[in-house]
Amino acid sequence: MRSRFGLQKAGPRNRSDQRAELLLGALACVVLALIAGMIIFVFEKAWPSFSNNGLDWFWPWAGGNVDDELVHIFESPSDPSQFVYTMHAWPLIYATLLITATAVVVSTVFAVLSAMFIVEFAPEGIRRLLEPVVRLLAAVPSVIYGLIGILVVVKFFSDHLITQSARDSVAGVAALNGFSWGVGALILTVMITPIMIAIVVDALRAVPVGWREGSVSLGVNRWRAMLTVSVRAARPAIVAAAVLATARALGEAIMLSMVTGSVGFQPNPIDGFIFFVEPARPLAATIVDNAEGLSVVPFAQTLYAFAAVLLVSAAFLSFGGWYIRRRLRTYTLSPI
Amino acid sequence: MSTPATTESRAETQRRRIRPPNLPRPRLPRRNRGLLKEEEIVPWSIGDRIGLAAAWFCGLLLCAIAGSIVLYMLVRGLQYLSVGALFEHPVILSTTQSTGTAGGYLDPIEGTLILTTLGTLIALPIGIGTAVWLSEYGRPSWLARAVESGVEIVAGTPTIVLAIFGLLVFTQGAFGFLSFTAEGGAVFGRSFFIAGIMMSLIAIPLIVGATREALQSIPAHVREASYALGKDKISTIRRVLLPASRKGIATGTTLGMGRIAGDTAIVVILLGATPLEPQGDVPILKVLQGTGSTLTSYVYNNSPAGEGNAPQKAYAAAFVLLIIVILMNFFVDLISRKGSDPWAR
Numbered sequence: 034m035r036s037r038f039g040l041q042k043a044g045p046r047n048r049s050d051q052r053a054e055l056l057l058g059a060l061a062c063v064v065l066a067l068i069a070g071m072i073i074f075v076f077e078k079a080w081p082s083f084s085n086n087g088l089d090w091f092w093p094w095a096g097g098n099v100d101d102e103l104v105h106i107f108e109s110p111s112d113p114s115q116f117v118y119t120m121h122a123w124p125l126i127y128a129t130l131l132i133t134a135t136a137v138v139v140s141t142v143f144a145v146l147s148a149m150f151i152v153e154f155a156p157e158g159i160r161r162l163l164e165p166v167v168r169l170l171a172a173v174p175s176v177i178y179g180l181i182g183i184l185v186v187v188k189f190f191s192d193h194l195i196t197q198s199a200r201d202s203v204a205g206v207a208a209l210n211g212f213s214w215g216v217g218a219l220i221l222t223v224m225i226t227p228i229m230i231a232i233v234v235d236a237l238r239a240v241p242v243g244w245r246e247g248s249v250s251l252g253v254n255r256w257r258a259m260l261t262v263s264v265r266a267a268r269p270a271i272v273a274a275a276v277l278a279t280a281r282a283l284g285e286a287i288m289l290s291m292v293t294g295s296v297g298f299q300p301n302p303i304d305g306f307i308f309f310v311e312p313a314r315p316l317a318a319t320i321v322d323n324a325e326g327l328s329v330v331p332f333a334q335t336l337y338a339f340a341a342v343l344l345v346s347a348a349f350l351s352f353g354g355w356y357i358r359r360r361l362r363t364y365t366l367s368p369i
Numbered sequence: 370m371s372t373p374a375t376t377e378s379r380a381e382t383q384r385r386r387i388r389p390p391n392l393p394r395p396r397l398p399r400r401n402r403g404l405l406k407e408e409e410i411v412p413w414s415i416g417d418r419i420g421l422a423a424a425w426f427c428g429l430l431l432c433a434i435a436g437s438i439v440l441y442m443l444v445r446g447l448q449y450l451s452v453g454a455l456f457e458h459p460v461i462l463s464t465t466q467s468t469g470t471a472g473g474y475l476d477p478i479e480g481t482l483i484l485t486t487l488g489t490l491i492a493l494p495i496g497i498g499t500a501v502w503l504s505e506y507g508r509p510s511w512l513a514r515a516v517e518s519g520v521e522i523v524a525g526t527p528t529i530v531l532a533i534f535g536l537l538v539f540t541q542g543a544f545g546f547l548s549f550t551a552e553g554g555a556v557f558g559r560s561f562f563i564a565g566i567m568m569s570l571i572a573i574p575l576i577v578g579a580t581r582e583a584l585q586s587i588p589a590h591v592r593e594a595s596y597a598l599g600k601d602k603i604s605t606i607r608r609v610l611l612p613a614s615r616k617g618i619a620t621g622t623t624l625g626m627g628r629i630a631g632d633t634a635i636v637v638i639l640l641g642a643t644p645l646e647p648q649g650d651v652p653i654l655k656v657l658q659g660t661g662s663t664l665t666s667y668v669y670n671n672s673p674a675g676e677g678n679a680p681q682k683a684y685a686a687a688f689v690l691l692i693i694v695i696l697m698n699f700f701v702d703l704i705s706r707k708g709s710d711p712w713a714r
Contacts, residue, residue: 053603057502061516064499064573068519071526071534078537143427146420150428154421163428165702166435172694173438174631176665177687180672181438184680223434230431254411256421277525284527287633287665291674317529324638327536337537340530347525351518 072348075341081331082338085118090338095121099297103323107332116331122339124299128313131300132214132289133282136221141275143222144229145264151230152237153259167234171227179291182220187211187292190310199307207311212294215309220292221285225278232277236270237263269358276354283317283346290318316343439691446688449681474686476644477667480561481630481693483656484640484663487565488572488629489622495569496576496625497618501606503577504584524574532638535567539639557641561657564639571632572625576618583617584610619704627697630690633665640666664690 082090089095102120109117151163191211200209240263248258264271294312297319302308314322316339326332413421499516507513538544540558587610595605611618641660662670664686669675671683 047601050601050603053606054502054506054508057498057506058512060495060498061502062512064495064523065512065516065519067570068522070538071531074537075530075534146424146427147431150424154424155428159428159432162432165698166432168698168701169439169695170431170435172627172631172698174633174665174690174694176631176633176668176672177438177442177691179674180668180683180687181441183673185441226431252411254413254417256413256417260420280525280527284525284529286527286529287637287669291669291672317527320529320533321634321637324533327533327638336533340533343527343530347527347530348522351521351525355518 072344075337075344078334079338079341080334081116082118082120082335083341086120089121091123091126092121093123093127095123097121099124103297103319103332103335106335107323107326107329109329109331113330118331118335120335120338122316122342124297125314125316125319125339126342127299128214128293129283129315129317131313132218132221132293132315133279135218136225136282137275137279139218140222140226140229140278141271144226144233144274144278145271147226147230148233148237149259149264151234152263153255167227167230170223171231173224175224175285175288176291178220178224179288182216182288182292186216186220187213190216195310199310203304203307203311207296207298208294209307209310209312210294211310212292212312213310214293214300214313215311217289217293217313217315220288221282224285224288225281228281229271229274229278232270232274233267236267240266269361272354272357272361276350280347280350283343283350286317286321289315290321293318295322442684442688442691445684446691448684450685450688474664474667474682474689477662477664477686478689480636480640480661480663481665481690483561483661484565484568484636485626485630487561487657488568489626491565492569492572492576492625493622496573496621497580497611499573500577500580500584501611504581505602505606505610520574520577523570524578526570527634528571528632529634529638531567531570532635535563535635535639539563539566557660559639559641559660561640561659561661564635565657567635567639568629568632571628571635572622575625575628576621579617579621579624580614583614586617587613616704620701623697623701623704627694627701630663630693630697631665633669636663636666637669664693 097119099120099122105117105119109115147163147167151160151167155163188211190213191209195209195211203209237259244266245258245262248262249255253261293314295314295318296312297314298312300308300311300313304311320336320339323332323336327336499520503513503516536558538558544558544563591609591613592605595609596602600608640662643660643662646661647655647659668683668687668690671677671679671686673680677683
């Protein structure tokens with residue numbers, strides 16, 4: 034990043050100062066080495082799972098039941114030459130993508146509207162109430178969301194939204210007991226929206242008043258001025274917020290393992306409404322659910338392969354977000 | 370329609386011409402109610418009105434969600450929480466169940482406190498050091514950029530991945546002194562030390578971000594003034610810049626503490642989620658080397674998803690956890706309001 038102040042990185046230098054610079058630099062390098070180590074270690078451990086399956090690991094039409102495959106890997110003989118590695122992880126990847134995409138899309142719209150409300154339209158009293166509310170929602174631990182999800186939302190879905198005929202129609206394929214990817218995506222939306230709101234509100238506030246006054250003086254109403262000037266100027270921040278929220282959503286393990294049903298099932302969009310209440314299990318939740326099996330070597334290697342996929346997506350997200358923000362920077366503010 | 374406006378302007382001219390010293394100043398109406406509303410001056414299309422309604426709906430829905438979560442947890446918490454249980458150790462009922470779901474939850478509360486303190490203590494020096502280096506030195510610049518994106522990647526890494534990475538590293542025999550070890554010398558890779566080290570990785574990005582922002586909001590002339598007095602760079606940092614960015618550091622640290630206290634995945638995998646089980650016999654070290662649980666893992670294990678399945682206990686512990694989180698939130702608020710930054714722009 035370019036320094037905001039020319040002199041910031043210059044300054045008088047002597048022996049003790051150079052020593053301090055080295056020390057601090059070494060500290061930063063330790064952090065860097067730790068991350069590099071993490072990526073290398075995880076990939077090294079995960080490699081057998083990838084190399085034994087090839088592209089079938091990711092291939093959507095590879096077939097097979099993930100849960101059966103996990104059991105086979107877990108029960109593989111202790112002789113290293115006979116380890117079972119067969120793993121077609123697409124249902125898990127699909128569940129991760131489905132839940133994350135749904136939650137991020139819904140919460141982006143929700144967060145931008147809420148941020149516009151907070152910055153421009155809310156009466157003073159409601160605004161003063163909303164700010165701590167957003168901070169509180171962002172700070173509630175995921176396990177509490179999971180607890181509420183499993184004891185309230187899942188129960189509500191099961192008792193009121195799923196009819197007996199719906200249950201019978203997929204009997205033998207999947208159990209519709211309220212544990213579903215829909216509940217997971219719903220609660221995930223509530224979890225990541227406040228993170229986005231905080232960032233978008235800051236960006237909207239940073240838009241110079243004159244820009245909006247200019248458009249208002251041209252006879253545009255407040256809503257249009259907000260939407261076409263402020264929100265447009267805040268696009269890099271909205272992208273940054275969405276990237277952060279996606280990272281949170283991808284890595285959410287505990288809450289999703291509590292409410293999504295923990296079945297390696299692949300929800301099918303052509304099922305109509307039932308689609309939303311079908312169970313699934315994303316990658317991160319799979320790791321939590323099966324953590325007891327980490328002592329079995331091939332099983333652990335498979336779990337580390339899931340972790341490696343998550344790690345790569347986190348890295349790609351951070352670079353992708355940086356690139357999009359840079360592209361959007363023309364004609365906008367550059368808050369980040 | 371025009372009457373209030375004329376009265377107002379007349380009052381305005383009077384005020385300017387003669388101003389009797391003891392007369393109260395004419396007050397403007399709080400809202401210009403008599404004037405034309407915005408909707409009557411500029412057109413609001415149906416779409417705009419729907420958009421505005423949607424914004425109102427989102428704002429109010431947010432309040433409703435937060436309100437119902439807090440109220441629900443309050444009702445359930447007060448229903449199941451007993452003061453005595455706060456100071457009771459958990460009891461292990463059967464041998465098949467290692468999480469100790471009977472009895473009170475003193476151990477999880479202690480565990481949360483120990484782990485949060487430990488994680489923060491490890492994260493603080495590393496986070497501040499990295500932030501100072503990035504903001505004040507940052508040479509060579511390619512290294513600075515690498516460190517920057519590294520910190521960003523850590524911030525985006527799921528905690529479950531951090532947890533199993535920790536397990537991978539700390540089950541190596543060389544780290545046996547840090548963790549719970551079996552008789553035969555097998556290293557379990559589970560202890561407060563290890564969980565604290567991995568937890569600090571959650572807090573580091575937050576501390577680095579907040580500290581950097583605070584350092585960069587200090588204008589250049591403050592640094593120049595210090596250099597002009599003959600101070601070198603490192604003493605400028607220590608005596609001028611760091612004290613001035615105390616507020617930012619405190620905010621980042623408190624946010625990090627909240628994240629550590631609220632994380633479950635690392636606790637379940639690296640702390641064992643057992644009642645406090647000290648290891649060895651050196652007074653404080655034995656706790657840090659042993660396993661334990663925190664409120665988050667206690668809630669998880671007692672929810673229908675865990676092995677305990679005692680929702681009442683889960684509700685009560687979640688209530689305590691929520692109180693802790695709200696208190697931390699309150700402190701962030703207090704810090705960011707009190708003691709404004711001396712060089713705030």
